[in-house]
Amino acid sequence: MNALHAALWTLAFSTVVVGLISVHRQNTHHMREQIQRFEARWHQLEARYET
């Protein structure tokens, strides 16, 4: 019973920690994607308005 109890608590805490890490990873990925899209569009505009 004690082992089950400990396992449940460990599961609960690790769920929170895994959630935190996954949100962070998702955020980083999203930011990188945004920057890449920005760079691509910037070069596109540079080419268009080059005089």
Added chain:
Amino acid sequence: MGPVTTALLATVMLLGCAGALRGALQSLRAADRWRAEVRQAAEDSKGRWRGQRLRTSPRVWRFEGKLVRDERGSLELWGVGLILALTSLLALQALIWRRRQAEVRDHFHQTLCLKEAIGETRRLVVDMGALNQAILAGETSTWALTLLGGIGIAVRPSWEQVKKALQLAQEVRWTAYSGELVRLRVTRCRLPLEIWAGPYERTWALVRTPDGRAKNRPSGTWVWTTPLSQYRVRWELTRPQDRRARWVVL
């Protein structure tokens, strides 16, 4: 994330932390109580040798290295409080990150809008400058019509007619520029008000110099605000027939 959500999450976190603290205090107090009872039991057991009857609380012997009765609940309260606090911290972080992402996205978008607006204005200055140069050249520029495909030989327009056509072309170019600005505005670009005035003076039509050129503004400043920063753009156009303006972006 609105203030209501923040307040709600902060309340949940505070309650969670309070619960955790209460649980911790309760278990400390329980441990103290247990230690006192064990000490008492040890004292009592000495009396066994003197033939006294053992008065030991059954609670001490039932303990067997784990918490009993209501004391187990105190530790669970602690754990639940911690979990609650961590979860609400996670939710708060997620909301803050979401907001930050939206801000960064909008910042990039506004920066690209600025780039596009500058590009369009530079194109406008190039075209208007060329037309102004043609008007400045006066009658000489009608020779260009003769050279370009021989239109001048067939039609033989007067200088006044050519000038009117050039001025009309300037108006059309101006309209196209305004159309581009409207297109930018539709794509959620926050254009500053000054940009609508443009680099050439205008009332109901373009304001002209005595010889018919479109009159320029000498300079202008645009303050372009994004959620993360602010750009100050300054341009200077010396003469109406100039095809390049001087741009400073800070």
